[in-house]
Amino acid sequence: MADLTCNLGKITLKNPVMTASGTFGYGYEYNQYYDISQLGAVVVKGICLAPSPGNPTPRVAEVSGGMLNAIGLQGPGVDAFLHGEHYLPFLRSVNATVFVNIWGKTVEEYGEVAARLDAESSGIAALEINISCPNVKAGGVAFGTNLKLAHEVVSLVRSRTNLPIITKLSPNVTCIADFARAVVDAGSDMVSLINTIPGLSIDIETRKCRIANRTGGLSGPALKPIAVRMVNEVARAVSIPIIGMGGIMTGEDAIEFFLAGASAIAVGTANFVDPYAAPKVIASIDAYLDRHRIRSIAEIVGKLEQ
């Protein structure tokens, strides 16, 4: 048994495997299959100020090696998350390590959600900021594709909470390393990447988009080489911990991310294919380390040979 303990600055996790926001609900659903406290962290589906109905359907389309989704961040809102029985109170009751993913339609909303969570933060280990959603006050430009806006969101969240902050970077930029530097400058303790990449899939019989929202975020194994490349670019640019994700289906996929420079990883779309995907990835990372006589996961982080 290798030592899977994972140090992410102020936080220490049992192991480096977490769930990608939006692919694991609020943990409740998967706890019926296994004890979710064995995960490094449960990253819950995005939380904003008010309940959000999400997009019209169809919301997903399968594509080669992955899927497109445009769920539209359907969610219960921060109040229900803090007090509803299937949300944070449940996660506390099973002793899960919880990262809360947050989003807003304006810069101010991000600050407000962070403050609300900070005020009742028992059971919350960190906040992950989704900066890939559109700013309604600036014509729908995603916060995460504009350096100034990204900096502004993270700075405001930083000023409203003492919880560790992870900024989830958007891959839809020319130089992702610039964004990593900007959010570190704004006070982000970590970065996670990558979010999905917008795609379009067309039904050639009806000549219509297969998703009601027209475009959807591409996820799944098709994404992995792009994600590994971006993790490596960010690892060369900043020295804070990186949480890598994008198409991880197996432990072997996860090892690629560690070698590229990620200190921890998240399992996303694989949860939809196999509800046991995340614990299987943990077991398989452990087996890889044993096979190579590596004592701890930290020994391989960023050890890509030149």
Next chain:
Amino acid sequence: MMKNGEIIENQRLKGDYFKVRFYAPQICETARAGQFVHVRITPRGDRILRRPFSIYNCENDALEVVYKVVGGGTKELSELSPGNVCNLLGPLGVSFSDPLPGVIPVLVAGGYGAAATYLLTKQVSQRGIFLIGARSKSDVLLTDEYQKEKYEVRVATDDGSEGHCGFVTDLVAQLLKEKPDEKFFFYGCGPHPMLMALAKLLRANRQKGELSIDHLMCCGIGACFACVVKVKADTLPGWTFARACVDGPVFNLDSVYVE
């Protein structure tokens, strides 16, 4: 639960319609009418997502699914042979409820929606009526099986090639007219427009029932919010999105939101 299910039999019923039997004793033990099984057709490859199928029947440890080849995934399934194995997640979702004593179950199917209601014939003690509507004679399925279970069968086709020329809702209206004093409980499964028309008709006639409604599904266990359908709610627009996989696929007629 998640189990590997070996294929015992995989045969064409007619046209693009097939029936596959998996050896799945544990899933069969708890499966109820209206529930579904989420099938991983290939362990590796291009298509990574599972496919949800209504549980058609459970007999002698075999779980049966009736499906139509509609795309790449179901085509692949139709090419599998006895001895091949699929990973099965199930039984999932909310099941149909039993009718009260003295109430006649009326099963209303659109096309291969007929597969979702069959288990009721085994589960429910009273005999009832099976109404099926389909595009054409070649899409009318499973009528012999319902007849064998002593259900009265009535058929409607859009083109009049079998039974009444028209919609299955015409058969429902006719039944209500024929037997105005009978107590019925309706079970519906089929394409969305058919279910909405059925909901309107049943409500207008103050009938009770349940509809199996689904949408393109992804995780099947309530986590991804892909398969949502509109249900009545105390919100400004009067509805909210509920997950077909865990809040459904069976919804009470009273909670279904009709636009």
